[in-house]
Amino acid sequence: MKYQVILTEDEAGWFVAECPSLPGCVSQGETREQAIANIREAMEGWLMVDAEDR
Numbered sequence: 001m002k003y004q005v006i007l008t009e010d011e012a013g014w015f016v017a018e019c020p021s022l023p024g025c026v027s028q029g030e031t032r033e034q035a036i037a038n039i040r041e042a043m044e045g046w047l048m049v050d051a052e053d054r
Contacts, residue, residue, distance in 0.1 A: 005039055007032060022046045 006018045015032050017039035019025040027042040029035035 003043060005036070007035060019043055019046075 003019050008016050015035035016028045017035040025046045027038035029038050
């Protein structure tokens with residue numbers, strides 16, 4: 001399944017990644033690549049917890 005990820009740069013120069021369809025699923029990284037890798041990991045964790053709660 002594919003999810004939209006929004007990537008923005010904060011005032012300190014860090015990249016913030018958010019997955020709007022997974023409430024509270026947000027991560028960051030010093031580079032775009034790190035932020036994307038981190039949000040993928042966060043999304044996997046979010047989905048795992050959601051599946052356990054069902």
